[in-house]
Amino acid sequence: MNIPTIFQFLKELSANNNREWFNEHKEDYLKAQSEFEQLLAVIIDRIALFDEEIKGVQVKDCTYRIYRDTRFSPDKTPYKIHFGGYINAKGKKSEHCGYYVHLQLGNCLLAGGSYCPPPNILKALRQSVYDNIDEYLSIVEDPAFKKYFPVVGETFLKTAPKGFPKDFKYIDYLKCKDYSCACSVPDEFFTDKYMLDNVSDIFKQLKRFCDFTNYAIDEFE
Structure with missing residues (x-):
């Protein structure tokens, strides 16, 4: 796999985010997409060493279209400027926690958890905590x-959620509107020779969190 190919394409796409340029460089996109899929494949294999549920997950079930949905967005640029893959034993649309890989110039992430859970699952997660x-x-x-x-969570309530005591010592952990977490990494993280070992170290810690949250989520799936 050639990670610099991915970043070079994303750099050029960021500077030329329009359909005419994209159509002229479709082969470049397909090459970068292939390299990203190869990256996901080796990451899946590495995760499967410590999370047996990931064994058998296919790359095609983890990736997303590069085309943006601009219908309700003031930003009308047609293409995403990142590649992302959600490695989830129950599918990328599941509320079940999994492992997310995000490549974007200056904003690379390894993340996971329950992002934007529906009200019943969010309540169950808070109750479990x-x-x-x-x-x-x-x-x-x-x-x-x-x-x-x-940090766990991206957005938070200003007060205690309904149904929980305001004087609970750890009330801040119940104010989360989502139970997700992210680890920012530099772009060169993915070109380091120890990349897979480092991914493994990070996602092993994430698995502990996912196991806890999935115990509550599983009741609704």
Whole structure:
């Protein structure tokens, strides 16, 4: 796999995000897409070494179209300027937690968790955290986890969620509107010779979090 090919295409696409340029460089896109799919394939194989549920997951079931849905967006550029893949044993549309790989110039990520969960699942996740707070703390406050994922959630309530005591010592962990976490990495992370070992270290920590959250999510799938 040739990671620089991916970044070079994304760089050129960012500077020429229009249909005419894209159509003229369709072969470049297909080459970059192929390289990204090869990257996902080796990452899937590595994750499967410590998460048996990932065995058998196919790359084609993890990737997304490069075309943006611009119907309700003020940004009318037609193409995404990143490649992303969600490695999920139950499919990329599942609420089940999985492993997300995101390549974008200056904004690469390894992430996962439950992003934008529906109300019933969000309530179940909060209840699980509340009922099993010691177990949850043993994961999210462990320095080995926080090294990669210092914050859980992207958006938060300003007050305690309905149905939970406001004086709960760890109420901030219940204010999450989502239970996702992300590890930002530099672009050169993916060209380092130890890339797969580093991906493994990060996603092993994420698996601990996913196992906890999936226990609650599984009741709804």
